[in-house]
Amino acid sequence: MMRIFNTxxxxxxxxxxxxxxxxxxYVCGPTVYDLCHVGHARTYVNFDVLKRYLTSLGYxxxxxxxxxxxxxxxxxxxxxxxxxxREVAERFIMEYFFDMDSLNVTRATRYTKASEYVPKIxxxxxxxxxxxxxxxxxxxxxxxxxxxxxxxxxxxxxKSAIVDEVRASGKRGPFDFVLWRITGEGFESxxxxxxxxxxxxxxxMSMDNLGEVLDIHWGGKDLIYPHHECEALIAKALTGxxxxxxxxxxxxxxxxxxxxxxxxxxxxxxxDVLKRYSAEVLRTWILSSNYREKIEFSEESLRKAQLLxxxxxxxxxxARGNEGMGQCAxxxxxxxxxxxxxxxxxxxxxxxxxxxxDRVLEGKIxxxxxxxxxxxSVLGIKIRPx
Numbered sequence: 275m276m277r278i279f280n281t282x283x284x285x286x287x288x289x290x291x292x293x294x295x296x297x298x299x300y301v302c303g304p305t306v307y308d309l310c311h312v313g314h315a316r317t318y319v320n321f322d323v324l325k326r327y328l329t330s331l332g333y334x335x336x337x338x339x340x341x342x343x344x345x346x347x348x349x350x351x352x353x354x355x356x357x358x359x360r361e362v363a364e365r366f367i368m369e370y371f372f373d374m375d376s377l378n379v380t381r382a383t384r385y386t387k388a389s390e391y392v393p394k395i396x397x398x399x400x401x402x403x404x405x406x407x408x409x410x411x412x413x414x415x416x417x418x419x420x421x422x423x424x425x426x427x428x429x430x431x432x433k434s435a436i437v438d439e440v441r442a443s444g445k446r447g448p449f450d451f452v453l454w455r456i457t458g459e460g461f462e463s464x465x466x467x468x469x470x471x472x473x474x475x476x477x478x479m480s481m482d483n484l485g486e487v488l489d490i491h492w493g494g495k496d497l498i499y500p501h502h503e504c505e506a507l508i509a510k511a512l513t514g515x516x517x518x519x520x521x522x523x524x525x526x527x528x529x530x531x532x533x534x535x536x537x538x539x540x541x542x543x544x545x546d547v548l549k550r551y552s553a554e555v556l557r558t559w560i561l562s563s564n565y566r567e568k569i570e571f572s573e574e575s576l577r578k579a580q581l582l583x584x585x586x587x588x589x590x591x592x593a594r595g596n597e598g599m600g601q602c603a604x605x606x607x608x609x610x611x612x613x614x615x616x617x618x619x620x621x622x623x624x625x626x627x628x629x630x631x632d633r634v635l636e637g638k639i640x641x642x643x644x645x646x647x648x649x650x651s652v653l654g655i656k657i658r659p660x
Contacts, residue, residue, distance in 0.1 A: 281521040291489040300480040302493035305342040306366035311541035313527040313534040320565040322379045338483045339382040373544045388475040395470040407511040411444035415454040427506040473504035491518040524565040558583045561620040587660040589631035590646035603642045
């Protein structure tokens, strides 16, 4: 049985979905105001492997992913370029698909846009007001964090985890967050024309498409607080149920020791990297480490990934066509699958394939093609004839 690290409990747990044949997953998508960088690639490539692996185990994976297309950064870029916010968002949604298709990331079952869910977001906000978990103050509707039982789903010690929260004027508590902001622009609502809060958007989109309880909620580590913590509290206030069984978060990609991000300026765009290295090499580099380990982006690490990919390609080319599988090859296959069973240890799985490749190239093992086919089908690394 597969074990996966659950951020909520802080330990690896056996993965047991609600339905023995189906897995409901929500993945936080990008805010669409710029091109995707390698940090985005890591998030979606790593999740893609989990999805592929669960599918190989016989599960029907219902994968919903959103696009945040309501954001001040989108508005700012639109004004700068003389476009509408919608034009900017649609442009970068298409750029996202171009990058992810290049990296062989399988498409989601369903993609959602925050702008299309405003009526549902409004209904959620109205319901939270009715239940007493929200209140109006000034030009905003706030969620009452303490009134709903407080945080604690993912973050245990707010004092050490949060250092920049302040008591804003009109808020009952320092951690209360906006459900709807009245701006005079944006979308019509019973509260006044304005825009929804970020956390409410994902609750509306995930629950509408997947129901009240998700099996897996995936995202980057930076989303643990406040985004996912707030999502969990909103959903529980609405339904009384625990929102997610397994919260899964991937670590950061570092560039010059700093977290790669659009806002910081420390970033390497996917398409710029693909001018120098193949998509297979970039994917190999990403998967050479476990998703919960920080990785440093550098030319040296990419060159190492290229050498590894070339070795695997040579061995796979030599092994292609032999569908038989001897005991030694079966042992390697078992090691490969066991690595993925252990919290998606892709780095360990690739180490198994590297050792196998050495033995194939030395002529010490035959009948290994099926394992290389797993590299393609589960790790999503296409094998090019070499």
